[in-house]
Amino acid sequence: MTNSQKKDEEKKSVAPIVTAAVIGAVIGAAIGFVVTTGTSGDEAPIKVKNGSLHIELLHSKQKFKDKNSGNPKKEFEINSNGGAHGSDEFEVFFAASGSQTGCAVRHAVGKTVEVVTNSPNANNVKITAPGNKTQIVAEKDLELDQQAERILTYGTLGTNQVYVSAIYVRDGSGTAIATCTLSGYDPELHVVLLDK
Numbered sequence: 435m436t437n438s439q440k441k442d443e444e445k446k447s448v449a450p451i452v453t454a455a456v457i458g459a460v461i462g463a464a465i466g467f468v469v470t471t472g473t474s475g476d477e478a479p480i481k482v483k484n485g486s487l488h489i490e491l492l493h494s495k496q497k498f499k500d501k502n503s504g505n506p507k508k509e510f511e512i513n514s515n516g517g518a519h520g521s522d523e524f525e526v527f528f529a530a531s532g533s534q535t536g537c538a539v540r541h542a543v544g545k546t547v548e549v550v551t552n553s554p555n556a557n558n559v560k561i562t563a564p565g566n567k568t569q570i571v572a573e574k575d576l577e578l579d580q581q582a583e584r585i586l587t588y589g590t591l592g593t594n595q596v597y598v599s600a601i602y603v604r605d606g607s608g609t610a611i612a613t614c615t616l617s618g619y620d621p622e623l624h625v626v627l628l629d630k
Contacts, residue, residue, distance in 0.1 A: 476517020497583035507575035523630035542612030
């Protein structure tokens with residue numbers, strides 16, 4: 435192998451690491467900008483992380499609350515003291531480990547974000563903002579962290595446990611405009627939902 439070929443191989447092996455770092459920096463900067471300036475409306479950004487179903491509000495003063503729809507633990511909204519989402523759409527950023535080839539999408543905009551967990555304990559959670567108020571509706575019960583009230587979870591973390599297996603960003607007609615499918619537990623998965 436020539437020196438030129440070796441340099442090309444080194445560049446190829448570093449490219450996924452650089453890509454992940456750039457994506458992480460962009461997501462971090464976007465969250466920081468929105469949280470500190472409040473330009474996305476009154477509701478905080480939402481993050482799905484850790485490869486499990488772990489949904490977190492990124493603002494210490496806002497909390498999830500039961501929607502009082504008759505489906506406790508399945509339907510939530512954000513208690514933002516009368517505030518609203520800036521629109522009925524979400525701008526969604528994805529970051530997953532390089533081994534997750536089904537999650538090549540890095541950014542999308544849509545009206546519904548659907549998060550699905552693996553079988554046999556599959557749960558389907560839809561995040562929408564009708565009337566510019568974020569709503570979270572799950573097929574199965576979600577656990578609300580009773581201390582902070584900013585975190586919703588389903589199942590336990592880790593390999594051979596519950597993990598996010600797919601994320602769909604859908605337009606107003608329900609058509610998937612972006613899909614991120616995961617072949618297994620990915621501790622590096624982060625999905626951030628911002629106001630559009």
